[in-house]
Amino acid sequence: MTPSRDISRLIEIMAALRTPVTGCPWDLEQNFATIAPYTIEEAYEVVDAITRGDLDDLREELGDLLLQVVFHARMAEEQNAFAFGDVVEAITRKMIRRHPHVFADKDGNLAPAHVKEVWDRIKAEEKAERAARRPPEEVAHKSLLSGVKAGQPALTRAMELQRKASTVGFDWNDPRAVLKKIREEADEIEAALDGADADELAEETGDLLFAVVNLARHVGADPETALRGTNAKFERRFAYIERALEAKGRALGEASLEEMDALWNEAKGARSADGA
Numbered sequence: 001m002t003p004s005r006d007i008s009r010l011i012e013i014m015a016a017l018r019t020p021v022t023g024c025p026w027d028l029e030q031n032f033a034t035i036a037p038y039t040i041e042e043a044y045e046v047v048d049a050i051t052r053g054d055l056d057d058l059r060e061e062l063g064d065l066l067l068q069v070v071f072h073a074r075m076a077e078e079q080n081a082f083a084f085g086d087v088v089e090a091i092t093r094k095m096i097r098r099h100p101h102v103f104a105d106k107d108g109n110l111a112p113a114h115v116k117e118v119w120d121r122i123k124a125e126e127k128a129e130r131a132a133r134r135p136p137e138e139v140a141h142k143s144l145l146s147g148v149k150a151g152q153p154a155l156t157r158a159m160e161l162q163r164k165a166s167t168v169g170f171d172w173n174d175p176r177a178v179l180k181k182i183r184e185e186a187d188e189i190e191a192a193l194d195g196a197d198a199d200e201l202a203e204e205t206g207d208l209l210f211a212v213v214n215l216a217r218h219v220g221a222d223p224e225t226a227l228r229g230t231n232a233k234f235e236r237r238f239a240y241i242e243r244a245l246e247a248k249g250r251a252l253g254e255a256s257l258e259e260m261d262a263l264w265n266e267a268k269g270a271r272s273a274d275g276a
Contacts, residue, residue, distance in 0.1 A: 010067065011084055014074045032075060039068040040153070098122045144168065155223045158213040175218040182211045240267035 001013060017027040042065040049058040073084035096103045098119050144167075148160045165171065172178050185208040192200045216223040241263040245255055252260075
């Protein structure tokens with residue numbers, strides 16, 4: 001088996017990995033549910049490479065993301081559901097249909113604003129067609145929130161759920177009211193700590209996160225972007241602790257929490273002094 005620029009080689013490799021007995025034991029154990037987290041992770045890696053402007057890394061990360069598509073398609077093919085070619089055919093049909101101004105003469109040239117209108121109209125038609133193909137018993141209650149995609153990251157989806165609910169007035173008018181809700185949720189977590197019930201603590205923690213997302217929405221901050229920035233800040237400050245201890249000839253495991261906390265505060269002060 002040799003590398004190739006042809007997508008068929010990647011499909012062959014995945015088929016070999018999923019072949020019983022001779023394939024890879026790890027790959028053979030996987031299913032849609034176990035692979036899904038990796039799919040999300042690879043999508044984030046693509047975004048990270050774009051954010052850093054690293055095109056070499058972007059090439060690698062896009063390959064990793066493509067592998068996820070091939071992996072899912074292979075598992076579906078094993079269940080006689082669909083194959084990779086069906087995935088390609090479905091998206092090409094969709095893109096041709098959604099761009100009649102490019103692939104058909106009837107609509108001619110459209111302005112950007114009209115392109116968006118056509119795109120939204122055709123998406124709505126496709127959604128209705130998919131719903132019509134489902135058995136009646138599978139058609140769920142039509143909720144205001146039905147249009148919020150389930151596959152989004154949890155923080156982003158929480159924001160979208162809240163935005164959708166706010167369109168009918170189910171919302172606070174003052175960020176301070178949201179802040180009060182956050183304090184209430186924190187108090188509920190503190191009460192749950194006494195019971196030491198892991199499920200209850202997880203539920204209450206989720207409630208707190210949902211309330212924090214609501215605050216972000218009210219103050220005009222994107223929670224995903226805000227948390228990404230905080231992650232980077234945490235990494236910078238922790239690296240300061242590592243460098244400071246290394247300069248003293250000490251390892252992280254040898255330092256007390258109090259010592260590391262003091263260095264953390266130093267890192268905060270150094271950052272503020274730099275005006276960053």
